[in-house]
Amino acid sequence: MSPEVQVVIDSLREEVTRLHAELVRYNLVIWTGGNVSxxxxxxxxxxxxxxxxxxxxxxxxxxxxxxxxxxxxxxxPGSERSPSSxxxxxxxxxxxxxxxxGVVHTHSTYAVAWAARGEEIPCVITGMADEFGGPIPIGxxxxxxxxxxxxxxxxxxxxxxxxxxxMQNHGPFTIxxxxxxxxxxxxxxxxxxxxxxxxxxxxxxxxxxxxxxxxLFNRYQxxxxxxxDDRR
Numbered sequence: 001m002s003p004e005v006q007v008v009i010d011s012l013r014e015e016v017t018r019l020h021a022e023l024v025r026y027n028l029v030i031w032t033g034g035n036v037s038x039x040x041x042x043x044x045x046x047x048x049x050x051x052x053x054x055x056x057x058x059x060x061x062x063x064x065x066x067x068x069x070x071x072x073x074x075x076x077p078g079s080e081r082s083p084s085s086x087x088x089x090x091x092x093x094x095x096x097x098x099x100x101x102g103v104v105h106t107h108s109t110y111a112v113a114w115a116a117r118g119e120e121i122p123c124v125i126t127g128m129a130d131e132f133g134g135p136i137p138i139g140x141x142x143x144x145x146x147x148x149x150x151x152x153x154x155x156x157x158x159x160x161x162x163x164x165x166x167m168q169n170h171g172p173f174t175i176x177x178x179x180x181x182x183x184x185x186x187x188x189x190x191x192x193x194x195x196x197x198x199x200x201x202x203x204x205x206x207x208x209x210x211x212x213x214x215x216l217f218n219r220y221q222x223x224x225x226x227x228x229d230d231r232r
Contacts, residue, residue: 001043004042005040005042005043008040008041008042008043009040009043009045009047009065010060012038012040012047012063012179013047013060013061013063013077014060015038015179015180016036016037016038016047016048016049016063016179017058017059017060017063019036019179019180019183020034020035020036020049020055020058021055021058022183022187023036023055023104023106023183023186024055026186026187026190027108027109028106028107028108028186028187028190029055029106029107029108030107031054032051032052032053032054032055033106033107034104034105034106034107035048035049035084035086035090035104035105036048036049036102036103036104036179036182036183037049037084037087037090037102037103037104037179038101038102038178038179039094039100039101039102040065041101044067044068045065045066045067045068045073046065046066046068046090046091046094047063047064047065047066048063048064048066048083048084048087048090049063049064049083049084050062050063050064050078050081050082050083050084051081051082051083051084051085052082053081060077061077061078062077062078062081063077063078064078064079064081064082064083064084064087065077065078065079066083066087066091067091068091068094068095069091069095070083070087070088070090070091070147085144085145086105086144086149088145088146088147088149088150089103089105089144089147089148089149089150089153089173090103090150091147091150092147092149092150092151092153092154093150093153093154093175096150096154097154097157097158097175099177100175100176100177100182101176101177101178101179101181101182102175102176102177102178102179102180102181102182102183103173103174103175103179103182104173104174104175104176104179104182104183104185104186105171105172105173105174106171106172106186106190107171108171108172108186108189108190108193109190109194110190110193110194110197111164111166111171111172111189111190111193112170112171112172113193113197114136114138114166114193114197115138115166115167115168115169115170115171115172116169118138118168118169119138120135120136120137120138120166121135121136121166121192121193121196122135122196122205122207123135123207123208123213124196124199124205124206124207124208125192125195125196125199125208126208126216127188127191127192128188128192128196129208129212129213129216129217129220130216130217130219130220130224131163131185131188131192131220132161132162132163132164132185132188132189132192132217133161133162133213133214133217133221134160134161134162134213134217135162136162136164136165136166136172136189136192136193137156137157137160137162137165137166138156138165138166138167138168139152139153139155139156139165139166139167139168139173140152140155140156140167140168141167141168141169141170142167142170149167149170149173152165152167153165153167153173153175157175161217163175163176163181163182163185164185164186164188164189172186172189172190172193174186174189
């Protein structure tokens, strides 16, 4: 690979390592569960967490570089390790959603609880309309080990505003224009999952009219903040 691409890969190894610490900071994972990956711009490659490695032991040189079929690139740092058990799912998303630059999976408590019920999270708070543009949908039940989860993610999110999907009986996967963007979506997914759960326990939910959801989503995506990835 070219020196320019190698520089990008090295930078992404550092970024993906840092972003895994955000999953811990926001209580989205336990033990070694969960994973973050980042697409390598300009190459059919992505960087992902190694399988079964403690978050405390993650470092740039043990991140695993894979091609878009999920194969480890031999002779690269981390290639002696097995990549995340969700690698096939990440790879499928990257192959079929060209605008996705990052994928995240967590086992965050409230989002997993909605997934266990096979129930989408209704859009009943303005922050959810801002971030997801509507409900967070449920994806199909799928078993880890092949690209079934990836197919479920792509089928559910294609044409949907949400950057999060709750895979039934499993948990949330999020996508973004970058790995950082996908991590933010994971944080926000758990936040709304918790808030809406608590609200429903207290009484009936009040729907937001679709035209108001549309307006909130458009403002947040196109007006709010300083522009670019930081808006999200």
